[in-house]
Amino acid sequence: MDTTDNTTSNITSFAADVKEGLTAKEKHLSSKYFYDDNGSRIFMEIMKMPEYYPTNCEFEILSQQSGDILDKLPFKGKFNIVEFGSGDGMKTKQLLSAFMDKGADFTYIPIDISQEAIDALEKNITDALPNITMKPKTGDYFEVLGELTKSSTPNLFLFLGGNIGNYPREDALDLLKKFNAGMKTGDMLLMGMDLKKNPRIIQKAYDDPHGITKAFNMNLLSRINSELDADIKLDQFDFYSNYSPKNGQVNSFLVSLKQQQFYSKVLDTTFYFERDELIWTELSKKYSFDEINELAESAGFSVAHNFLDCKHYFTDSLWRK
Ligand code: AVI
Numbered sequence: 001m002d003t004t005d006n007t008t009s010n011i012t013s014f015a016a017d018v019k020e021g022l023t024a025k026e027k028h029l030s031s032k033y034f035y036d037d038n039g040s041r042i043f044m045e046i047m048k049m050p051e052y053y054p055t056n057c058e059f060e061i062l063s064q065q066s067g068d069i070l071d072k073l074p075f076k077g078k079f080n081i082v083e084f085g086s087g088d089g090m091k092t093k094q095l096l097s098a099f100m101d102k103g104a105d106f107t108y109i110p111i112d113i114s115q116e117a118i119d120a121l122e123k124n125i126t127d128a129l130p131n132i133t134m135k136p137k138t139g140d141y142f143e144v145l146g147e148l149t150k151s152s153t154p155n156l157f158l159f160l161g162g163n164i165g166n167y168p169r170e171d172a173l174d175l176l177k178k179f180n181a182g183m184k185t186g187d188m189l190l191m192g193m194d195l196k197k198n199p200r201i202i203q204k205a206y207d208d209p210h211g212i213t214k215a216f217n218m219n220l221l222s223r224i225n226s227e228l229d230a231d232i233k234l235d236q237f238d239f240y241s242n243y244s245p246k247n248g249q250v251n252s253f254l255v256s257l258k259q260q261q262f263y264s265k266v267l268d269t270t271f272y273f274e275r276d277e278l279i280w281t282e283l284s285k286k287y288s289f290d291e292i293n294e295l296a297e298s299a300g301f302s303v304a305h306n307f308l309d310c311k312h313y314f315t316d317s318l319w320r321k
Contacts, residue, residue: 031282057314066098083158086110145182160192176299214239229265250284
């Protein structure tokens with residue numbers, strides 16, 4: 001996913017964002033900083049937890065309904081499948097393999113800012129699907145999008161995993177409008193979106209009994225210690241996560257267990273915390289179908305079809321520009 005930030009240029013933005021976020025009136029740290037090497041490993045553990053349903057739901061959709069997804073595409077002949085932030089490609093492989101079985105003529109173009117991620121993905125995909133035509137791109141989504149609009153080949157864009165839910169409304173809309181601006185009329189976007197459901201199921205997925213989601217959040221503090229040469233005492237912070245069925249938001253926080261301070265040598269700054277003060281770390285938004293339609297239309301798309309898992313927990317929503 002594009003939340004990977006372990007590039008040299010981002011080390012400075014991490015420092016600046018930590019300083020801004022931890023001196024703000026309502027403290028916050030962006031969830032995009034979860035995904036350094038250690039955080040990415042913890043996220044893999046999250047995806048294996050029985051409580052974290054989105055991965056299995058999307059895997060089910062893509063392994064059982066990719067043929068139906070292909071049937072809904074309006075393309076005649078050759079097309080590109082362009083994937084934003086592809087991860088290890090486990091789920092995408094299901095779609096690519098079904099498309100190949102049905103004789104679709106496509107080029108797979110995964111885009112990621114991490115060369116390492118792209119190299120691993122290329123090996124993973126070509127090992128499983130040796131006959132695939134694949135043109136991976138390393139770099140910023142929007143630079144690559146610019147190149148693609150110049151060609152007349154139609155595109156299916158993939159933004160899987162429910163990552164859109166981690167963007168606050170205005171940022172989500174902004175991102176989708178940018179995707180839209182880089183697409184031609186008739187291009188399609190398949191987007192993973194987590195749905196509103198029984199609140200207990202969502203609560204358990206984000207406040208798991210194994211402490212893995214807590215470790216995922218605490219990793220932000222470990223990063224500050226190691227990358228910004230700070231002296232945060234990790235055991236003086238806790239994790240709290242809450243799903244509100246009224247607005248469909250899971251909000252996650254780190255909680256200061258006492259009045260305390262820490263110093264970062266890199267930032268040459270002391271940060272102060274009251275007892276029970278919160279650091280907001282993540283939004284994970286769950287959608288209703290009305291909200292999906294509204295978001296699509298606000299960004300210049302129309303919803304062609306919602307592909308659902310058997311429990312109706314998650315959708316791969318197919319949008320048309
Ligand atoms: C990456 N993203 C879609 C995950 C989610 O479900 O919001 C990140 C995550 N945070 C806690 N658990 C998983």
